[in-house]
Amino acid sequence: MSESFYRYEVIVVGGGHAGTEAALAAARSGARTLLLTHNVETVGAMSCNPAIGGIGKGHLVREIDALGGIMARAADAAGIQWRRLNASKGPAVRATRCQADRALYRSFIRRAVEAQPNLTVFQAAVDDLIIEGDRVRGAITHTGLRFVAPAVVLTAGTFLAGKIHVGQTQYAAGRMGDPPATTLAAKLRERPFVVDRLKTGTPPRIDGRTLDYSVLELQPGDDPRPVFSFLGSRADHPRQVPCWIAHTSERTHAIIRGALHRSPLYSGQIEGIGPRYCPSIEDKVVRFADKASHQVFVEPEGLDVTEIYPNGISTSLPFDVQLALVRSIRGFERAHITRPGYAIEYDFFDPRGLKASLETKSVAGLFFAGQINGTTGYEEAAAQGLIAGLNAARCVREREPWSPRRDQAYIGVLIDDLITQGTSEPYRMFTSRAEYRLQLREDNADLRLTGIGRELGLVDDARFAAFARKREAIARETARLGALWASPANGLGAEVARVLGLPLSRETSALDLLKRPQLDYATLLSLPSLAPAVAAPEVAEQVEIEAKYSGYLERQRTEIARQQRHEASVIPDGFDYAQVHGLSAEARQKLQRVRPETVGQAQRIPGMTPAAISLLLVHLAREQ
Numbered sequence: 001m002s003e004s005f006y007r008y009e010v011i012v013v014g015g016g017h018a019g020t021e022a023a024l025a026a027a028r029s030g031a032r033t034l035l036l037t038h039n040v041e042t043v044g045a046m047s048c049n050p051a052i053g054g055i056g057k058g059h060l061v062r063e064i065d066a067l068g069g070i071m072a073r074a075a076d077a078a079g080i081q082w083r084r085l086n087a088s089k090g091p092a093v094r095a096t097r098c099q100a101d102r103a104l105y106r107s108f109i110r111r112a113v114e115a116q117p118n119l120t121v122f123q124a125a126v127d128d129l130i131i132e133g134d135r136v137r138g139a140i141t142h143t144g145l146r147f148v149a150p151a152v153v154l155t156a157g158t159f160l161a162g163k164i165h166v167g168q169t170q171y172a173a174g175r176m177g178d179p180p181a182t183t184l185a186a187k188l189r190e191r192p193f194v195v196d197r198l199k200t201g202t203p204p205r206i207d208g209r210t211l212d213y214s215v216l217e218l219q220p221g222d223d224p225r226p227v228f229s230f231l232g233s234r235a236d237h238p239r240q241v242p243c244w245i246a247h248t249s250e251r252t253h254a255i256i257r258g259a260l261h262r263s264p265l266y267s268g269q270i271e272g273i274g275p276r277y278c279p280s281i282e283d284k285v286v287r288f289a290d291k292a293s294h295q296v297f298v299e300p301e302g303l304d305v306t307e308i309y310p311n312g313i314s315t316s317l318p319f320d321v322q323l324a325l326v327r328s329i330r331g332f333e334r335a336h337i338t339r340p341g342y343a344i345e346y347d348f349f350d351p352r353g354l355k356a357s358l359e360t361k362s363v364a365g366l367f368f369a370g371q372i373n374g375t376t377g378y379e380e381a382a383a384q385g386l387i388a389g390l391n392a393a394r395c396v397r398e399r400e401p402w403s404p405r406r407d408q409a410y411i412g413v414l415i416d417d418l419i420t421q422g423t424s425e426p427y428r429m430f431t432s433r434a435e436y437r438l439q440l441r442e443d444n445a446d447l448r449l450t451g452i453g454r455e456l457g458l459v460d461d462a463r464f465a466a467f468a469r470k471r472e473a474i475a476r477e478t479a480r481l482g483a484l485w486a487s488p489a490n491g492l493g494a495e496v497a498r499v500l501g502l503p504l505s506r507e508t509s510a511l512d513l514l515k516r517p518q519l520d521y522a523t524l525l526s527l528p529s530l531a532p533a534v535a536a537p538e539v540a541e542q543v544e545i546e547a548k549y550s551g552y553l554e555r556q557r558t559e560i561a562r563q564q565r566h567e568a569s570v571i572p573d574g575f576d577y578a579q580v581h582g583l584s585a586e587a588r589q590k591l592q593r594v595r596p597e598t599v600g601q602a603q604r605i606p607g608m609t610p611a612a613i614s615l616l617l618v619h620l621a622r623e624q
């Protein structure tokens with residue numbers, strides 16, 4: 001075989017959500033990329049529930065899309081029930097979620113990977129990384145093949161020393177049906193990474209034909225349906241199906257309480273900490289002991305399969321208890337379980353060992369992304385994958401790394417939180433984690449990121465052309481409305497008073513009228529002097545939100561500009577904090593532990609005082 005078969009610019013290990021976005025981003029950036037993964041059939045597989053998006057997570061999906069990533073388009077091709085969450089709330093927290101057909105999602109991702117120029121796939125288990133000194137050089141497979149590259153992105157998910165628990169039974173696995181990465185985990189533990197254990201869990205799957213839907217609550221999707229990708233449309237969506245809602249009963253809870261002594265969670269058999277916001281049903285019954293019932297969302301696994309995913313009853317109780325608790329739910333009396341629920345424990349690395357580029361601080365050229373950095377969720381994994389893949393390709397070409405700031409993207413919030421604060425439990429995204437929420441909306445992810453993505457080489461011509469047209473249309477419509485004046489004396493002013501019931505006391509532009517809470521774009525543009533509305537809905541949405549929230553947005557932008565001074569103050573690599581006079585031992589210790597890349601990041605280290613930051617700023621200014 002030729003030498004080139006083994007030689008690449010970027011190697012990505014793992015074909016999950018982080019790995020596929022990483023491989024695609026590296027290849028899009030022009031790097032000759034190899035994706036090494038256990039099994040080509042499981043590329044893009046959803047390990048847990050077949051759903052994409054949700055509050056905070058949907059924001060990540062739109063940002064990935066704005067940067068040319070694949071997740072939103074795969075969701076559009078696979079989404080079989082769609083919802084716009086928080087639709088009646090402010091634009092910052094509105095979010096998209098879809099139930100996905102698992103098989104359609106996976107095959108879309110696989111096709112995209114196979115169609116991507118510069119990207120090659122090879123099926124193999126990676127057992128070790130080639131590391132020389134403090135540099136990565138490649139990866140070695142279980143059969144001893146050595147693939148070399150100056151940059152490697154590791155995205156091994158829940159597979160590193162993965163251990164499955166069903167009751168007292170435990171065995172090594174990466175997820176049910178897949179082998180663990182045991183050798184690789186052992187090798188990585190010999191390297192200078194801080195390793196710990198986390199756990200997550202999944203519910204039993206059920207044959208939907210054995211449920212009594214007549215007693216379940218129907219949950220149809222929204223009409224009109226939202227669309228995930230900025231390039232997508234409803235025509236991309238497959239056939240739609242509803243979801244259903246069921247409820248656990250007092251009997252369910254009694255069954256669980258009676259079996260807690262057999263739960264690996266409560267017997268001490270599981271050491272890893274689980275996701276706080278996705279607790280198992282046994283956890284919920286213990287933690288919320290006063291609640292008589294919990295909701296169970298009955299979600300189809302796909303259009304051509306009969307299995308359903310009962311969202312809300314993730315469990316690692318013994319199988320006989322799982323069967324009893326499932327059958328105690330109204331409508332589930334005859335339920336047939338097709339796969340048991342289980343918990344899985346796995347190794348993850350302290351993300352404080354990473355730079356904002358997701359390159360490890362201790363091994364040059366080695367990037368970590370996804371669940372191995374302590375996160376949970378497909379969206380969080382994919383977002384990191386995209387950044388790691390991009391930066392792996394940039395590092396090979398000796399280009400500056402790029403990672404979005406906290407005010408630019410939820411992806412920036414995610415990475416900054418991880419590398420600054422670390423995590424002791426699986427980290428998932430929420431809108432409450434972002435301080436600049438109003439700025440970081442799902443609807444404007446393209447305006448925030450597509451231009452940058454284009455400069456980075458991540459965004460192709462078609463996406464950029466569509467984006468540029470939209471951006472111009474927004475500017476045109478904003479200027480048009482800004483130049484249309486309504487006054488107490490003119491015709492438009494009279495229409496505003498007569499049709500809208502808003503008498504004017506002074507001259508106002510049509511754009512300023514949009515700031516009024518009771519007025520939206522469609523209503524304003526229905527005035528005879530202004531009709532018909534000329535802007536496409538996505539353009540109108542931007543014009544309206546920017547006008548309505550201009551005061552808040554302006555204040556946020558001023559605050560961001562002020563903070564920018566700290567974000568731009570770089571702390572040199574290997575900086576010696578002992579030189580900073582007056583710094584307390586505690587502050588020094590914290591700074592040494594995290595080794596922040598900027599003063600902005602230093603400021604966000606938990607417990608860091610304004611006094612310590614001032615001392616650091618003074619010292620850095622003196623050094624320059």
Ligand code: FAD
Pocket residue numbers: 013014015016017018019036037038039042043045046047048049124125126127155156157158159160174175176178180181184200201202275278342343344369370371372375376377378381382428
């Ligand atoms: P994964 O999707 O796990 O992909 C890892 C990939 O790497 C796989 O393709 C694997 O085959 C490959 N790989 C691993 N090691 C090697 C190796 N040595 N050589 C070659 N290939 C390798 N998320 C939630 O948000 N909520 C939940 O409730 C939830 N519950 C979960 C329950 C279970 C049981 C599991 C397994 C996962 C759950 N998740 C949940 C997590 C979600 O599945 C992950 O967050 C997401 O899949 C992480 O993506 P990733 O790309 O990091 O890893």
